[in-house]
Amino acid sequence: MAIKVSESLAATGSTDLLVLKSGFVSVQGTWAGTINVEVDPTGAGSWSNITDTAGTALAFTGNFNLAIDNGAPVKTRVKFTRTSGTAVVALIGE
Numbered sequence: 001m002a003i004k005v006s007e008s009l010a011a012t013g014s015t016d017l018l019v020l021k022s023g024f025v026s027v028q029g030t031w032a033g034t035i036n037v038e039v040d041p042t043g044a045g046s047w048s049n050i051t052d053t054a055g056t057a058l059a060f061t062g063n064f065n066l067a068i069d070n071g072a073p074v075k076t077r078v079k080f081t082r083t084s085g086t087a088v089v090a091l092i093g094e
Contacts (some may be wrong), residue, residue, distance in 0.1 A: 014038070014079040015089055023068045023093025025078060027060065031085035035060045037068070040075035047077070068093070 019042070025037055036059055038047040050058035050068070058066075068076065078089050 009065035010079045011083075014077045015091055017075045017077040018091055018093055019073045020068060021070055021073045021089065022027075022078045023076070025066045025068060025092075026064070026090045027064050027078070027087055027088075029087035031087035032092075033061070033080060033082035033084070033087075035064075035078060035080045035082075035089075037066065038077050038079050039070065042079075044077060045046060049081070054080050 026053070027035055036049045036057070038049055040047050049059070051057050060066075070076065077092070078091055080087070080089075
């Protein structure tokens, strides 16, 4: 069963979390700022940015679509700092 969270982003904050094993994040709109996808691997509120295969944190400054494979169910959210414009996030998963 798919789960979807869509939000118009405020200036700063984060989306509600979803527990995802795999999923998809899409950010679309006309906006400026920085968006990160974060996970809480311990479940204790210890959020960290997802990284690429080299261990570098991913930070997005434009519209993007991103497939997520956490390997196991993990709390996942989108954190943002939007300085202007309008952006909408779709966080979809199983």
